[in-house]
Amino acid sequence: MKKRSSPLLNAPYMLWCLLFVLVPMGMVVFYAFSDRQGGFTLEIFRALTATAEKRASLAHVFGYSMLYALAATAICLLLAYPLAYFMAHSGRSAQRNLMLLIMVPMWMNFLICTYSWRTILNDNGVINSLLGWLHLPAVRMLFTPGAVILGMVYNFLPYMALPIFTVMQKLSPSLVEAAQDLGATGFGVLRKVTLPMSLPGIASGITMVFVPSVSTFYISQKLGGSKTMLIGDLIEMQFLTAYDYNTGAALSLILMLLIVLCMMVMKRFSDGSEEGAFVV
C-alpha cells in the first residue's frame, strides 16, 4: 500500500493546509506572544494570571466550559450508542430513514436551530404555554445550565452517532455468532464483543462532540444568557467587543493546549484498534 503519490496531486491539499490551518495557527501564536507594537512578550499571560481574583475567574470559566462539554459529551454518548446499535441492527430501509432523521437537523443552519430552542424553552414559550394550558406551574428553562447542555447535545448528537454507527455496521455478524456459540448471552455479546470493538467509534465520537462543545460561544449566549460565561464567550468577547486580539489569542492558545491534552488521553483508548475512525 506504500505507493508514492505525485507531489502535484498533493499540492492543493498542502496549499489548503497552509492557508487555512498553519497561517491562522501561526497568527494565534504570534498574537499571544506579542504586544500591541508587535514585539515579543509574555505580558499577556502574566496579565491574565496577575491577581488571585483573575486566576480564580479564569479557572472558573475554563472549569465550567470543561464541565458543560463533558456533560454534553456524556449525554450524547448515552443517547447515541443505543441509537447507533439499533440502526446497525435494523433493515436497510429503516437504516436509511433513521439516517435521514439524524441528518436533517444538520442541513439546517446551526444558529437557527439554536435560536429556535429559545422559543421552545422561553418563559412564555411552547413548553410553558402547554404547561399553563394544563394548569401546571411554569418552569424556568431558558438561561439555565440545562438549556446550554441541551443545545450542545442537540447540535452535536449526529457527530457522536455517525462514527459509532459506522464502526458497528462493519462489525461482522459472525463475531456475534461466535460469541453466542461460546456461551455469551445477549448482554455478554454486547459487553465482551460489541462494546470493545466499537471503542474506536466511541473515541472519535467523543472527540467530535467534546471539541466543538468546549469552544462554543453561540449556544451559551443564546440559551445560557449572561450568567453562563464559557471560554468560547470569553474569547469572542476579546475579539469582537474588547478588540484585544492578544488576550483573545492567548486564551485560544490555552484552550487549544487543553484540547490537545484531552485528545492525548482519548488516543490511549483508540490505540491498538485497526479502525482509522479517530480524528485529530
Next chain:
Amino acid sequence: MEKDVVIDLRHISLQFDGQPILKDLNLYIRNGEFVTLLGPSGCGKTTTLRIIAGFLEPDGGEVRFGEKSMRGTPPHRRPVNTIFQRYALFPHLNVYKNVAFGLKLRKLPKEEIARRVTEMLRIVNLSGFEKRSVASLSGGQQQRVAIARALAVKPKVLLLDEPLGALDLKLRKDMQMELKSIQHQLGITFIYVTHDQEEALSMSDTIVVMDAGEIQQIGTPKDVYDEPKNAFVADFIGESNILDGVMPGDYLVRFAGMRFPCVDKGFEKNERVDVVIRPEDVDVVPPQDGVLQGTVTSVTFKGMHYEFIVDVKGFKWMIQSTDVQREGDVIGISIKPEEIHIMKKSAYSELIGDYSCFSDEFEELSNAAPGED
C-alpha cells in the same frame, strides 16, 4: 433408535422467502462419529449446521440433542460449538484471550482457564503463541486458534463449516490429517460441512450427500463411492461414466448396445436403469479383445495416471489408465461384472450426460465455489 445418538434431526424443513431450503430432512448422528455433510453450494448443508447450532430455527420438524428437544434453545445454551468459515476470531483479543473466551464466560477459576488454554494450544500446535495478536497469524494458524477456542469449552459436538476452504491445497491436506487426529484424540463428535468430495472421502466415518435441500445418500465413504444411490451422487463424488441401461433380468444389464454380466439383481424385468462405471475400473485392451471399441479423443497426463476421453459410438467415456495412448488411437474396452454398478432411475438421470463437454475448469465451477452457501 439407537442409544448413542447425540443429535437427531426429525423432519426438518425450512424456507427463505418462500424458497424451500431444506425439505423434510431426517438425520441422526452417533456419539464420536465424524459425519460430513457434502454437497454443492446452495444444497442446504450450511443451513443444516446453523440449525443444529441454533442460529436458525427450522419452520418444521425438530432438533433433538439426545432425548431433549432443542426448540427455542438459544445457541449459547447448546452443548455444541462451531468453527466458522472465516474463523471469526475476536480481533480485539490476543490468542490466549480468544481461546479463553468461552471459559471466562463459564466463570472457571483462573488457574483452570490457564491450564486448559495451554493444553488446547498444545493440541493445535500453537504453544508459545499466547501473546500474539490474531491479526499477525497466518490463515492456518488462525484456523488452529479457532479450533482451540471451540474445543476449550469441551463441546459434545463440534460443528465445522468449511473450515479449510480458505487454505491452500498443501496446508489443507495437513489440516485434514490434524483434524482427524484431534477428533480421534478427544473422541468428540464432528459434523463437518464441505463441498470438497476428496476431503469428505478421506476424513469421514459417514458422509451425508445433499443436494437441493434433500439428503441424496447416507453412507460410509466406501458406500457412497462404490454404491452411489443415484446419478447425482455418482457424478458428484469422483468421476463417473453414467450410461442409460436396461436390466433384462438378474445379473444382466444392457447398455451401449451390448449385454454385460453384472452382480446386481432385484430389478423389474426390463427396468430402465442408470449404469455407473468408474473411469479407473475400465480395462483398456487391444481393440479386438474389447467388448466395446472406441477412439481416444483427448489425453491428459494426471501424474499418477493418464486420463482419456474415449468416443464409443458417440458417447464420451472417461477412462483412467497408467498405459499411455495417443489421440486418435482405437482401443478396446473391457469391464468386469463387479465394476458395473446399477442404480434406479432418478430425477437426475436426464441432467447428467457424458464427458463430451468436459474440462477440469468446468468441473471445478460446477462442483461449487467455496464461500456462500
